[in-house]
Amino acid sequence: MTFEADDTVETFALLKATDDEMTQLSRDGMLALNLEEMRSIRRHFSALGRDPTDVEMETLAQTWSEHCKHKVFNGVIDYVSGRNTERIDNLFARTIRKATEDIRRAKGQNDHCVSVFVDNAGIIEFDDDYHLVFKVETHNHPSALDPYGGANTGIGGVIRDPLGTGLGGKPIFNTDVFCFAPPDFPYGKLPEGVLHPKRVFKGVVAGVRDYGNRMGIPTVNGAIMFDERYLGNPLVYCGTAAIIPVDRCEKSAEPGDLVVTIGGRTGRDGIHGATFSSIELTDASESTATQAVQIGNPIEEKKVLDVLMQARDRGLYRNITDCGAGGFSSAIGEMGQDTGAEVHLEKAPLKYGGLKPWEIFLSESQERMILAVPPDQIDALRELCASEDVEASVIGEFTGDRRLRVTHRPDAAGSRITVADLDMEFLHQGVPRIVRTARWDPPDHPEPPTAGRPGAAQSLVRLLSSWNVASKEWVVRQYDHEVQGGSVLKPLQGARNDGPGDAAIVRPVLSSDRGVIVANGINPSYGDIDPYWMAASAIDEALRQVTCVGGRIDRTALLDNFCWGNPDKPDRLAALVRAAKACYDVAVAYGTPFISGKDSFYNEFSDGERTIAIPPTLLISAICVMDDVRKAVSMDVKAPGNSIYLVGRTRDELGGSRYYGMLGFVGRNVPTVDAAAGSGTMNRLHEAIAQGLVAACHDCSEGGIAVAAAEMAFAGGFGMALDLDAVPRDPDADRDDTVLFSESNSRFVVEVPRGREDDFEASMQGIPFGRAGTVTGEERFLVRGLGGDEIVSTELSTLKEAWQRPLRW
Template sequence: MQTAKHVQIVLKDSMRDVAGLHVQSDAKKFLHIDTGKVKTGKIYSIVHPMPDDILLAFARNSLCDCIIHDLYIDRLFTSERFPAYILISKLPGVTDDEGVSAQKAMCDFLNIPFDYGAHVIFTHEIYYFENPLNDERLKTIAEELLGNPLVNRFEYGKFSGQVTYIPEVHLESQPQVQTIDIFVSDEELQKISRERLLALDLHEMQAIQAYYQNQLVQAAREKHGISQLPTDCEIEVIAQTWSEHCKHKEFNATITYKDLDNGAQKTIHSLFKTYIRRSTEIIRERYEKAGHNWLLKIFSDNAGVVRVDDQRVFVWKVETHNSPSALDPYGGALTGIVGVNRDPMGTGVGGASLLFNTDVLCFGPPDYQGKLLPGQLHPRRIMTGVVKGIEDGGNKSGIPTVNGSVVFDERYRGKPLVFCGTGGVMPAYVDGKPSWEKRIDPGDRIIMAGGRVGKDGIHGATFSSQEIDEHSPRSAVQIGSPITQKNLADFMQVAVARGLIKSSTDNGAGGLSSSIGELATIPKGAFVQLANIPLKYAGLQPWEIFVSESQERMTLVVEPQKVETLFALAEDFEVELSDIGYFTDSGFLDVRYGEQKVAYLDLIFLHDGVPTKRMEAEWKKPKLSEPIIKESLDYNDVLLKLLGSLNICSRETIIRRYDHEVKGKSIVKPLMGQNGYAPQDAAVLRLDFDSYVGIAISNGILPRYGDIDPYQMAAGSFDEAVRGIIAVGGRLPDPQTDPDIFWSVNDNFCVPDSLYHPQNNPDGKLKLAKLVQMNEALFDMATFFNIPMTSGKDSMKNDFIKEGVKISVPPTILFSMVAKIPDVRKTITTDFKHEGDLIYQVGHTYDELGASEFYHLFGELGANVPRVRKEQALRIYRKMMEAIEQQLLSSAHDCSDGGLAVALAECAFGGNLGALVELPDFDLSLNALLFAESHSRFVVSVAPQNQPAFEKIMGDDAFLIGQVSGRQKLEIDHQNKTVLALDVQAMLDAWRSGLVF
């Protein structure tokens, strides 16, 4: 144990301790513990030798703000007023990003080089409590509110004024290569997979066994001087490469699909190839036939690539980080956001300039009162940790979080869904060659850039391919370092601009094993020296080094003559580089640790040897009926309850934590309007400061609709994302009329285990049938609207299993869309702008209350789910496009959750204006008129002088329903009777108070 000196900073008594107030409030609100006043502090344990006067100067100049902080050196704050405390430290090996930042500041202050391999500053959080809490209550606060036993160490009780703990890693093992005997029975093969957390089934283990039994393989291994049995590294590399996370085995399975209602049957050879890839190929063929091709790269790299213009391409990716976020919400979400940042950074040549983040989150209810299973975190705890992780991941990286969505459903209480997306821009050409292409030749060097390798993230790919149970490993949890990655991103942009990087990819699932293994398929081979890889601490085994997913790492392809220049540039950016091998044309992935031969794998077998899964799907329509809900309701009360409900209420308490202004390019922000409360349907950003060309970003997700009809759920999610972009002024792509308007879509499927098992998963066939229908809807919608998928992700095992109880997420699909905006000055927002403007409903309402938020208030599901009428939607969208192009609209807001009544309320309180509305008689119930969530609809406001031109364009697809009022009241009449009358402030208060955070 090293001897440390301690520096502590605490806020002066005259300063408001906001963090302490939050802890005090949350402990009382959520844990029913009265802490009294809470005082917070930060402790830095420094093991670097420094004279006392230098330490004091460093602390004053680099660690504290002397105006607001009291500073303590080698003595810590204690007070009889605070008889209880909690100290929270990192466990050994857990990333201490703040400690690393402090260490870099120390090196700058002392003018000494930063040593990447020596961690000498460790941070601790300390909380002092005014009330004398016992150990049980302090433990509850520590583990349920402040930290996570998976990544934190806790001390609590009465503070002695000393800190002795330093989270040093001590691993005694020596690096060695072991062999695994797989020439065994089927039962033993399954045992190997289970005990090593390989997440491989029997057929896959048998395929590995057959490979090593092949005489040609045995001869090649003998010639190479490696064992006939697979090494531990080889088994682990195959498992990571063949994981569901990497190989998408269920999306590439052969599926026998039966419709039990009509007897129809079909065989699907790969959902991905049949529906997702094929839909985009059809769309690309249409554009190429018309002489246009802005679809440059789909599904074959870390992110999709589309052409913006002759000088730029747009790159973006959305993926999930569900399993880690269930174990450690903060670390899981932070790693998710910085991880997806690396996808655009590692596409093609790499070095994309990152424009924005978007996040869609699915949680259990934060006020959940039910029993928690062992290892299951409370939904509120998951939500707060995830939000904080995204905040730190985005804000500290200097990337704006511009939009997203939050969905609540009890079925997400076991495993949340955390969708993270990042978009960026690259120059179209680097050194005269397309930037989106990866070029690698034998002899090119393999350079690892960024963070060091540790045990964190081992088995991440295989772990995310399994349900969460008592065997879920701590090593799968990672903590990202946004500051490290920001340096890496800045470095890569400059290195690419100078022609120093030939290609790049990120170290994500499977770590180096996947990044090098995938890059090696281009030149047909690679040689890797693991001994050259810098480690966070000694004692890792070779296989652990190769598959670890420790964060902030990229794999760069560099021509030998440029290595020295690249290393010199990296030093300027404080980025650590390591030359760890070179590419070959041997056909093999050849891995060494010093003189030890660690792995020798045929690349064809590694990437193409996984057996095709065979699965069964059976669909039977659920027997549902419409409930009878009277029409003599107190509609004022209903609307206020809807506005305050979890799936409709304001996300302001989350949004305000995210910086959506950094970089200065956001035009339409998450909340806008005169008072800054109006929710927007899509975000709009400028691409640069030299023109008004921009992009719109939207999301569509409607999981509850899938309880009635999974096809319409997926189709509706697609339509929701499309109409969000239309609402702000986007234009649909068209091969003939708008050849330069690109759209780029990420599809993300998150479903429960869909592999049938008579005991463990008896409804697997039905769940798989739902997945098939979701894919059919994707194909139909994409090809109809000419909107292509360019990238995406699937997450297949979203179940939480403990003590024989399984909590499965509802089958969920997210469509994340980006569209080019030719002129951001023509975009519009949702809030009413002017008293006297005319209010129209654009689009048609139907008797479709099934799965609506209105029915949910009454505990009902219903049967009539909203249906997408594609031809009608296209007609309406084209008319909206024309009206916006002619600048006839003052505002536009899509109708979605809560229907027309909620949309009107949001438009009103966003502009501090009221509305007088007369509902047309559409031969529908009043409940449907107010609250049906029929698709492809908008509420728009139009200046009176624009009425003739607007009505000429819209024809029978728009209905005059009222006028914007200055009375700050929403009044809705029906058949000459006032059915709803609410003050705008009352609606706003209900909407803003719904999500307690």
């Protein structure tokens, strides 16, 4: 069935517009262009002697949006800290990208990066036949308005990134990280236009579940964070990894190649997605911007995946990219950047009639991929697609004139009507750079009084029951984490299959024992004290989790995903500068390159009276290649009589911790990262695991040693007796609660089989470690404090119930 478009094309009266009128045009049209950008466009069209069409204006707005152009990261920032001002020309190039460049240079022959930052996802080496592709994206603004639809198309969208990388990767797993306000937030305090966080939570989980499960991609790993500041702007991070044959990573489009759209049809869902996500949300957004949310259809995407893998292997196309933000305009505009392209809009299949040309060109309807197909392959591609009921349509061709020309159906006289004719150079390079100011004023949060704190056992139970620490089994079980048959370490582990695993491992090639480890590091609370250490801690956490299961950091690569507030506000921008600087310092010290990433700004909500900004939130995702998955270790304790070691130094670093949060404080001493010491610890621990000296390993993160050790005990179904005096620590970590709950980085709780203690200790020489306890046959968790008294003696069942109860929905 075919539908007719509406032929109306309007022009924007820009040439004679005043500054005020241009500002008004941008706002009314949801173009998200600032005055400087509007002036640039006017200059360009003044030289041409005509006003821009709506197709041109919309194409420029989407292409130049923060979402697509990353103007904050690539712009100029005056960073003011105390009396110093530093001019940073391109923060991204000087931190994230520079880290990768420096690491690759230092690694020389051992560099495992294949493609970084240039394609839709990053690529690293896997084995002789395949490379590994990985990308994490956000879909925050859509998920705020429509949790199910936003998250649904979030996962659908990120799956198309690896699929549109190189000549197409085959997805092997998904990973999802969400940030919500607490599910028990009082209804009465909910601002106008905001959905309740429990509804958002349930909708987002269902959206991710229904898309990922239907695609047949296992969701193997994730995290959920809770903070009231996510009330107006929940964060939805969706990630997908893929494998791609080593000889299918290069792509190009040649003049004469056909522009082919494959998969879903084009509709009015997903109009203005890129610009919508580049501005703040308000109480009116739910009624003015819902058309920006797309409607997902996972079965369509699965069909596309099925035929694309066959077409790729038969060499039926030369280039591929996904239709994401900006739809055809950005997909074709980017693919034809070096050649030029002519598009015939009326040839695009529509979901229904009545779309105007600009809507067809800008729509972000899902499940569409753009291919560059050599003319002699088009019949074979069409036949293949028809054989599996997939729609493929030629909608134009790549030219050689470096222009983006969009035409619509021929008029009565039979000549094609040009609705847009843009210079590729202006479209991609014409956006003016903005100078922004960042101002860092270190916050000062008081420490909680030492008097009146609850006892250790009571604190442990309360922490286990807190939203951030509690079991996420209710979520995890709704995701198919076994499909594709490559599961090695599952998200839930232990004697009853219900303990919280650190990193997940899958075997993407079923005939091989080579595996892929995936982990995530995130802790926005530390950013309340210093975003520098928040970012450093996120990297450390992701690498700790990789280490825990048997991975090695020199085979690991990272993704960065920044979700921030309004970057026009100097304090938000200073937080970004500090976090990015930490990314450089810590990634270089660990030798773990960034291969791709994403940023999402303007995560602020305003109802006219107050503004709720999210805490600056950085997600670090780690991916690691493991030669032999049979060396993997899980986090559950294995047998009574085994020894428990604490590896890594504990400091008085309770600032931003869950423990202080429970007491209602932020505090001062944020966890820092000593990456030189940390990489030593992780490398040695990797060796010990590879030698079979480790029965279980769990990293200390939220809730510190106490939570990590308790989780290991109740996951394994055996008791544990710990002696805090044997924990390696700084002299000022001299209180029981500090040692138990401090969240110092680079620390691990390690179970060593009885009889292997000497070997383990020999392997850890030079690393801070202490033999701090044993696994017992009793079902109790026992802790002896620094003074020698028993400060915790709690039934495992009490601890486990406290941990499982909150999200047992």
